[in-house]
Amino acid sequence: MNERIVVAPRRSDGRPRSRDAARVGVLRRIAAAKLKHHxxxxxxxxxxxxxxxxxxxxxxxxxxxxxxxxLTVRSGCLRIAVIDDMPGRAELREIDNEAETGRGLRLVEVLAEQSGGTWGTSEDGAATWCSLPVPTGQRQ
Known part of the structure; x- marks a missing residue:
């Protein structure tokens, strides 16, 4: 599955526009439907x-x-990749308990580790991915 979305240029305050944030939800629903179908x-x-x-x-x-x-299934693993074609690697940040943001990649890391998967970024930083093992007995 390859689904592409177009968003408005980033605002000066860094916050996404509500319609662009809603597109993330649309991609989530498409991904859920594709996974269910397979x-x-x-x-x-x-x-x-x-x-x-x-x-x-x-x-x-x-x-x-x-x-x-x-989303791609190969060799018993589901690979989830977000490709933005921009340089710069996604990296885990150290955050304090009071921080309101900054935990997303830590969540990705924990979910990957708990399932026996892994996550990372492409060499050029244009893609961030996570790989999860497909449970035995699941269709592909």
Whole structure:
């Protein structure tokens, strides 16, 4: 699955426009439908959280006006990738307990580790991805 969305240029205050934030929700619903169609229901909750965090990270930090959500199953793993074609790697930040933001990639890391998967960014930073094992017995 490859789904691309176009968003407005980032505002000076860094906040996304509400219609652009809503597009993240649309991609989540499309991803859920695709997973269900392919018999991967057991992964829907984790994939929706991971894709939401990766998409929101791209929306808030990449500065791009379009990005793609890609879901691919290969070699027993589901790979979730958000491609923004912008340089700069997504990195975990140290945050304090009072911070209101900054936990998204930590959530992605924890979900990946709990399932035996992994996450990372492409060499050029244009894509951030997470790979989750497909549970045994699930259709692909």
């Amino acid at each position: 018999g991967l229901d057991m992964l829907i909750n984790d994939v929706l959280l991971i894709s939401s965090e990766l998409l929101t990270n791209a929306l808030l930090h990449s500065g791009t006006t379009e990005f793609t959500l890609n």
